[in-house]
Amino acid sequence: MLLSLEDEPWRPSRRLFEISAQLSAVAPEISHPMLATRKGDGPRWYNTFPGEHYHLLTALCRVLDPTVVWEFGTDRGMSTVALLEGLRPDALIYTVDIDGWKTKSGSWLLEEDFTSGRVTQVVSDMKATNLFTQYAQTLANSELIFVDGPKDGVTEDIFLELLGKVPFVHAPIVVFDDIRLMSMLYVWRGIQRPKMDITSFGHWSGTGLVDWCPDHSRVKDGAPRTDTNRSGDILVARNPKPLNILILCHHYPNYVPDLLLHGLRKIFGESAVDYPRKDILYDGVLGQPFLEKVPGLMANDKGVDRSDIRTKLMNGFFQMVICDIRAVGDHQELLDVNICPLAIIDGEDLPTFIKPGKHVILRRETDGGDFSIPVPMGMPIEVLEWIDRYADIPKTNSIAFLGSRNAVMRDRNTLLDELLRIFPDALIDSWDLGGVGKWQGRDNYYQSLQSCKVVLSLPGAGSDTFRYWENSACNAAHVARTMPLFIPNDFRDGREIVRFTSIRELAYVVERILSDKDDWREFAARARAWLLTHHTTERRAQTTIDRLSSTFGS
Secondary structure, eight states: OOSOOTTOOOOOOHHHHHHHHHHHHHGGGOOOHHHHTOOOSSOOGGGOTTBSSHHHHHHHHHHHOOSEEEEEOOTTSHHHHHHHHHSOTTOEEEEEESSOGGGSTTOSOOHHHHHTSSEEEEESOTTOHHHHHHTHHHHHTOSEEEEOOOOOSSHHHHHHHHHTTOOOSSOOEEEEEOTTSHHHHHHHHHOOSOEEEOGGGSBTTOEEEEEOOSSGGGOOTTOOEEEEOTTOOEEEEEOSSOOOEEEEOOSSOOHHHHHHHHHHHHHHGGGEEEESOOHHHHTTOOSOTTSOOOTTOSOOOTTOOOTTHHHHHHTTOOSEEEEEGGGTTTTHHHHHHOOSOEEEEEOSSSOOOOOOSSSEEEESSOOSOSSOEEOOOOBOHHHHHHHHTTTTSOOOEEEEEOOOOOTTOHHHHHHHHHHHHHOTTOEESTTEETTTTEEOOHHHHHHHHHTEEEEEEOOOSSSSOHHHHHHHHSSSEEEEEOOSOOOTTOOOBTTTBEEESSHHHHHHHHHHHHTTSSOHHHHHHHHHHHHHHHOBHHHHHHHHHHHHHHHHTO
16 A cells, blocks of 8 residues: 555656656755744754655745745644745745644744735635635646645545646646555545655655646646546546457446446547447446436447457457457357457346356456456446536435335345334435336436435345445435445445444444534545545546456556
């Protein structure tokens, strides 16, 4: 987790290499005449280099020569003054802290820093939405941002989501402090932009630089490209080189292969070839044909070349072939002549027996012990945006489980009956209105989910259900029955999700949330950040391709 980069797709951009080369030359020569004359309390850490980051902050200002700098985490102001020492006279610093600088005993800041107009303190929580609204213009003009937040497991996730929506005029460099603290590892590893760990001449607890590119034109030489949704959330690394992938499809909707195809097309564009054309997916059908179609689910495939697939397979045109287990029989002739690396994807509710051979197995329902590569479902951004339409509706109900009942799932039926007895205002069985087989549409379904403080995931015919990923996108606390599955980068119990094994545990969890002993908003914010970082269809496709590339040795 801490040191290995072999599974990190976000490597430094050329710009970061150039900046770090300059910093390594400039930082050792830095002195701090302003700090040396001040009488702030505590050790004079600015004299310790390397090991502390004050030389580095001053050097960054000299190398980048920014006109607007933002700092998140003023504290006593030693970092603020170090930044000030490297800036030209007309440059501005905005420094954010939840407490005013005058409330800190032994501050390194002076009144003249503020009366000069060079420093402005914003007294605010750094994860407050109104902070980003009120200072939208100056934030958009920032060229250097220093982030030294509380590392509390909540703030950085929400802050990164808000920062991702800022329409930057320039391509700022963002400096993250303490990236090697255990509480910051997932934050740093989750940032999906060109980045570099420069701890060796920064802070002993970790210093990282991020090339915060607001648009694709800013991305330098071979750096992974980014994609965003309409809200500006950064979604996934783009491979710098196209990869020719053939996805052999079955005509009927099937969540796991369809969601994987969706992600592959997002990343690789028209070089990801679905054959035969998955018509229903382009029509917006996802999972259940009787549900409303998802508008714009798949991009236009006008440039996808599906001609002469047999010859291409014989000549090794594709770097990889992925075949839905349901389609193996339909495409056996193509598989017989194929010389390309092959993966068979088993997205069924129960693991399907697949005869051993020269192929890799991608499996939805696995505990990780069967030598398959786990590929659970994921979240298409188009569905996330639909769910987001109702993110701000009033919370009028306690807990929702909007699923059907059937005779096979008697334990689930019993749990739901007991849950409804304990919480009479719960939304239970609303998926099937009145038990008459009249399915509720997506629009009403998502609106109902978003009206609850808690959303519940229970196994269906399989353990990995699309409901699990929909619930993770809701503005609510997500609780789920413990599943016997291995899901890479799964939501963490007590942080993005709460897991239970019995109705007693479930009731206890829900009661704590309804009584505000546990804040559903914090669970929701962490879950959304984790979902965007690890579980969009793009991210699922990228990690799957990375695993396959490693397995095939290419």
